[in-house]
Amino acid sequence: MADAAVLHAPMTRKVPGRFWIVPPAALLALLFFYPLVLIVQQAFTDDSGMANVAEFVRVLHARFFLNALINTITISVAATAGCLIVGLVLGLILAFVPFPGSGVIARLIDTFIALPTFLVTLAFTFLYGSAGMLNAGLMEIFSLQAPPVDFLYSTWGVVLAEVTVYSPFVLRPLLAAFSLVDRGQIEAASVLGARPFRIVRQVILPAAVPALIAGGSLCLLLTVNEFGIVLFIGAKGVITLPLLIYSKAIQESAYQVACIIAVINIALSLGLFGLYRFAAGRLGA
């Protein structure tokens, strides 16, 4: 979009068109920024309507908040990393070692974008729960007393679920980028004696960096704000900021606290996002 702007920059005729931005901007301002401003305002106002920063500071120091903050960051960073890895591996195979039906499979993976996220958790309980297919199967086969696989109600369960739900967001742009990779480069590299792994590392990946960054940033935003999965797994140690907002606002009727956390959550999303873009930019995008 910056490119487009530059391309058209020379047309500096003072076009009346500059005002065309007003309608969509106004719509967004009304439907999004106005409520957002109210949330921010509420974060600094107590129930009686007085300005109040003390509550903000108190929340910042509360243990439940700090725990949730750490959980949110851990989970989103781990899940984003997972999405990048899974997306990359699947994308490489789909694009460069295709098999009959790989197109359909790619499409099927796309539909995971449409699933309400908590459903994956539901499915995971059936699969990996202590009485799920995997554990029940293992216990039956090896006549074990205790379920051998136990990660579902931990951070890792959440991360795995988020990887399932969000790796399509990495896969999509990656497949697009892979289709643009100059096949000549791959062939030139293999003629020069490079084996597949080296080609992936040195030829394909550098070309896919922008797509990885785009997909990764999307994942980061979505995982920081993920709600359904965490709500449904509902294990101790995986309370994240969005879940905290939910429970503060809904169950505990502490709307100001919910707003404070929301403000911090937004700042965190944008901050992590900015950091990621910055780091990725350094890596050469």
Add this chain to the structure above:
Amino acid sequence: MLVWSRPGRILIWAVFALLFGVLFLAPLAVILLSSLADQWNGVLPSGLTTEHYSDVVQGAAWKAVKASLVTGFLASALALVSGTWAALALRIQDATLARVLGVLFFIPSAVPSVSVGLGLLVAFSHPPLLLNGTIAIVMVAHFVLISAFTFGNVSAGLARLSPDFEQVASSLGARPAYRLWHVTLPLLTPYLVAAFGLSFALSMGELGATVMVYPPGWVTLPVSIFSLTDRGDVFAGAALTMVLVAVTLILLLGLERVAGRQTRS
């Protein structure tokens, strides 16, 4: 083309099958299986039944499908119009302003859905704009949550569009509006369709905000699925999920055909 030997390829495919199986196929299959399960307390269900589907269909399933589809369509359409409009209008701003506005249009994707729901409820339960208790507020919530994705997709498409087309069009005497309608938008169609597909899919799965704002008689699929599973009625929830998956898949495939036809012509 990367792996030359047949055993190597088979090994790679095995890795793929494993990843795909564990991450995607297994969950989907398990939901499908449980939607058909009679009781499921061992490794496998004790029996199969279509009872959950008939329950769901007798219940409010079709109303939920309709609510989800209408919400998805309207919210995505609004997001598409506003996102496309914004992306187009940003091109004629100067670079700095365009960058700043570009970030602003992106911010909605950084806000947790629960906050969006509550924020809207607070903001629009007051005059002059009373939206609570109406279907509109659901659309608005979905619109807010997907607008950034639509905007991003369309902007990306626009950046990829060669300026030649538009320049040739103006040199032939096409005024901006004519050019927009007959050249720019048709050429953007694949991106518009893709953007619509993504936002539609996101909207179909939205729960966090919808739960806070939905009006009577407008229970979307995720909300009904959640209330079923939340009361422990997992199998019916699974059946309804399969309905959601099927509806979305059909729609996405349909859109893809439209897009395919567009790019072919």
Add this chain to the structure above:
Amino acid sequence: DGVVTIYSADGLHDGNGSWYETEFAAFTKATGITVQYIEGGSGGVVERVAKEKSNPQADVLVTLPPFIQRAAADGLLQDFKPEGSDQIDGGTDKYRPLVNNYMNFIYNASVLSEAPKSYNDLLDPKFKGKIQYSTPGQAGDGTAVMLEIIHAFGGEDAGFEFMKKLQDNNVGPSASTGKLTALVNKGELHVANGDLQMNLSQMADNPNIKVFWPAGPDGTRSTFALPYEIGLVTGAPNSDNGKKLIEFLLSKEAQSTVSSVALGLPARKDVKPDDANFAKAQEAMKGVTIWAPNWDEALTKLPDYVKKWNEATGS
């Protein structure tokens, strides 16, 4: 003619032919008024009414304690004395019980040969990762568990002490109580909390679960009423219709189906069900002492309790 909107905590609208469904249909038939129904968590519906205060949409609110008390305290409910209210114990003029219900625990009867006898039995390491109760302060049932434990252990300190120990076995927080039933039925969990009305109605689909009440240190098994309470919303857009609906739901006819259809206990004293469900419930509760919490006090103490619970359990 006209509509009425009811916001309700989930539980009475499950499955086909639910109590709400049949009664709403009967109500529409009798009065011509269409019922619009919104459901959510017991806290969620209250919060929604609160956020809509300046432009209310709901006429009738149904939820559990202590959320109904909170709604009343926040001025979300208006006084209304329905016909026959003299036949209903409990409640105030702002709200009163609609369907009676009790907190309880459930266990998986195919894994455990018999129900755990006492609360202290639940501390057995064999239950590690096999017990879960919904989170106090978030789920109404979870709050009830906390209150019950404090009562059973005879005081806050002992109660929280126990909950701290129980945390070793507890899987973790859960905003929902209902979904725990499926987990217990599957054997994913062995013990969870619940409420009588919900658990009884879930038994058809979840044959492995059984309800029980563990004994406190003094050997008594106790529980308290956790009724669905109904009230008229302040500024209800269709206030008259709302009143009609409340009266209809509290009428003798409607109440007499509570037990057979909703598997709850009727709120009216003059309704004495004789169906099998009722007998089953009565049978289950034999030997359980029923006590009555002071909900208004509980409401004021709740934030403090929740804080203490968080501290005790490290959540």
Add this chain to the structure above:
Amino acid sequence: MSVPAFTGSNVMDVDAAKIRGAGSNVHFDKVSVAYGAHVVLHPLTLDIAPGEILAMIGPSGSGKTTALRAVAGFVRPASGRIRIGATDVTDLPPYERGLGMVVQNYALFPHMRVEDNVAFGLRAQGADKALIGERVKDSLATVGMLGFAKRYPRELSGGQQQRVAIARALAVRPRVLLLDEPLSALDAQIRRNMVEEIAKLHRDLPGLTILYVTHDQTEALTLADKIAIMRDGRVSSHGPTAELYRRPPNRFTAEFLGRANLLPVTVAEGAAGPKGLAKARLGNAVLAGAARGEKPGDKTLLCIRPQHLSLTGDEEHTNRIVGTLKEVHWQGELTHLVLDVDGTPVRVSATRLPVSLPEPGSAMPLFFAPGDTSLVPEDVRG
């Protein structure tokens, strides 16, 4: 992907005169263009006569496209005015300038059939249906593409696409046709055919003014009435094609427009008039060359084209130099000899070689006519 050439009959079938416009001149009046602080076109004054083909050539980045885009209205001059015919178009938006434009890759609208592409301009201007139908037919016939009206651009070869792009530009009866490297995406062979087709088109529509931007000198030599050679945002030279080729005003022009052998010489004897022959010294040889007003003692360059060097002397080829044969490249139609003359590589191109060619390494005389030469000043670079 065979590219049938325009056949004469195709062109004759329709009344090509219908498309013949009056033709307008294009006038650049001190036009400068800057991107930010970066001046890419220094005040440029240039006139293209009605019906003329002006080829603008020059290396990449020299400002050719910028000049063309200024005419089209896509860049706004920082200063100066642009006139088309009698109209000052400097402040008109592109869609009011009445131009036709063909760009590299043609930019045919992929979602429209050929006929809709051609009709686009007229529809945009709100012409009525009957007129549109007629003009689309005429324009397609002019480029020999009538049979392809229902196809989509992707179903056409590169050459066919070019013709449609031209038809699209012609359909609006432009006063001026702007071509921006229309052939640069094609491979050498097709390109040759395309150049001939454009030449033919201009023979059929002699009134059409064409501004043709390219960096390929062969295209320019083949097509243009006049050539402007751009360098670093300035016009390095401008003149009738043959004139510029025969008597390049500077080294840059000599080397950019065709191949040139440039021998460093010292003027021995100036010429009578500025167009007479001067005598110049290269080592021991004294050579006659077309003068430009040099004075004795001036160091300058003697420019002689490879094809003007002959292996045999006669009454016309009176200049004689001796070089050492280095390389022989046979290329089918032409054979190139490369010799070393006093340290300067000299190239000879010939269609036929004498039966006995000396071995590489041997000395060889070369002959050329004084009338084929010109004296060219060395460039002074800024």
Add this chain to the structure above:
Amino acid sequence: MSVPAFTGSNVMDVDAAKIRGAGSNVHFDKVSVAYGAHVVLHPLTLDIAPGEILAMIGPSGSGKTTALRAVAGFVRPASGRIRIGATDVTDLPPYERGLGMVVQNYALFPHMRVEDNVAFGLRAQGADKALIGERVKDSLATVGMLGFAKRYPRELSGGQQQRVAIARALAVRPRVLLLDEPLSALDAQIRRNMVEEIAKLHRDLPGLTILYVTHDQTEALTLADKIAIMRDGRVSSHGPTAELYRRPPNRFTAEFLGRANLLPVTVAEGAAGPKGLAKARLGNAVLAGAARGEKPGDKTLLCIRPQHLSLTGDEEHTNRIVGTLKEVHWQGELTHLVLDVDGTPVRVSATRLPVSLPEPGSAMPLFFAPGDTSLVPEDVRG
């Protein structure tokens, strides 16, 4: 983006002999390739001698790239074997075949500096540091790009990129160099220089076997020792370059390899030997042409190249035909005349024209030497 030519000194500076390999032959033994049911290469048998440049030319889709990719190992033959030197490589993956390859657009790795691009192959093969450094230097020096080692590909001109691509391919000391239309993305001018540079490279590395795929006949004529002309997945003709050009075995070869005037004639008198001169009749004229064993009465084609047609006769140019002058195209180095001879368009290319050229429309005699002609059978199309 000026493209300095290799200077002799550059090449001499390093010991180019270091890069001279032994050279391997490439042998196609009944190699066929099919995509699904679609056979794109019919069993092909062809041998490229060590140190030879074989140019494979042919129209688009004729299977050139496919043949080259079979050598590289990117497509698997449906049948047949491919040998490089003594090794049967049919079942080896590309990275074990020891080849060098340069493709269209060069496919330089855009994120690596020039030196890293060149080092890529050696690093991939695990060569040690010192060797890599030395080889990178040698290879870059061979192509005259030592000064650009630290640049990124995007900072190079097209010509410079090509040289880096070649250096990258040479650095691994390939037995065979595969070039797939390495010049097709360049414009005509740079392309000309590039062809000369490849020729020079091969003079410096005479042992290197090169398979050069192109559809440009000029490139093939300039570079190749032998040419294989592909058509529809088959070799239409194969032979030493000059031989194939002078005596094309069929019409397709005559027209594809250089421009050819093909006059339909009737044989009047056969030749003594198969290589003697036959007499053939074109209208009233009787022409002598190099024979291929035709019998009197045979209808065949007399092939004469445009540059072999002379406007003046002499003792050598004894064949004479008369045509009507149609068009004159001046293109700088060459001028093309198009005449009509008995309904066949005939093209003449000349470096210089006589001072007085007849007006278009007038009759004009053309002369040519029987030794420059050949009789070519009309193609029988399947």
